[in-house]
Amino acid sequence: MGLDVCGLLRRDHDDLDRALGAMVDPQTSPKELASLLDVFRLALAVHTAAEARLLETLLARVRGPRTLSMLALQTRIEHVAQRAAADALVGVRPASIGWYDGALELRVTVMDHAARADQTRWTLEDHVPLEIQKTLAAEFATERMRVLASTSPIILAQSRDKLIPAN
Numbered sequence: 001m002g003l004d005v006c007g008l009l010r011r012d013h014d015d016l017d018r019a020l021g022a023m024v025d026p027q028t029s030p031k032e033l034a035s036l037l038d039v040f041r042l043a044l045a046v047h048t049a050a051e052a053r054l055l056e057t058l059l060a061r062v063r064g065p066r067t068l069s070m071l072a073l074q075t076r077i078e079h080v081a082q083r084a085a086a087d088a089l090v091g092v093r094p095a096s097i098g099w100y101d102g103a104l105e106l107r108v109t110v111m112d113h114a115a116r117a118d119q120t121r122w123t124l125e126d127h128v129p130l131e132i133q134k135t136l137a138a139e140f141a142t143e144r145m146r147v148l149a150s151t152s153p154i155i156l157a158q159s160r161d162k163l164i165p166a167n
Contacts, residue, residue: 005136006121012047013114020107033094048079050143078113
């Protein structure tokens with residue numbers, strides 16, 4: 001089947017973690033830290049908008065069980081928290097104690113979110129027909145490219161959060 005959607009999500013999470021690893025490294029210069037934050041925020045916005053759209057599409061195609069909507073809600077909440085933490089770093093002086101504290105806290109939230117990848121895989125395998133599972137990776141990749149092509153992926157990501165049903 002090639003790379004599945006959970007594999008693509010894992011790649012995104014790994015890329016985000018690599019950026020965050022550099023953001024908490026004292027060897028990274030303050031100028032590089034500021035640039036890394038910009039890159040991280042863009043990558044996070046692209047990832048969260050694409051994943052939100054993917055989950056929205058999935059919920060439209062597969063009615064019930066409740067575990068799918070719970071997964072979508074949990075993901076949305078985690079993404080909102082991640083973006084808020086990244087946005088909070090914008091006003092913090094790079095390489096300061098506050099910077100490292102905020103970047104480390106952000107890294108923990110991203111790693112915690114990524115740690116649920118197996119749960120997501122099992123949920124999809126248990127509740128989503130195979131023919132739909134096969135289309136998810138291509139749809140996720142396409143959505144990522146669409147978001148990258150948009151003029152403001154950060155705003156798009158935030159608007160997608162509002163589209164996922166709360167129950």
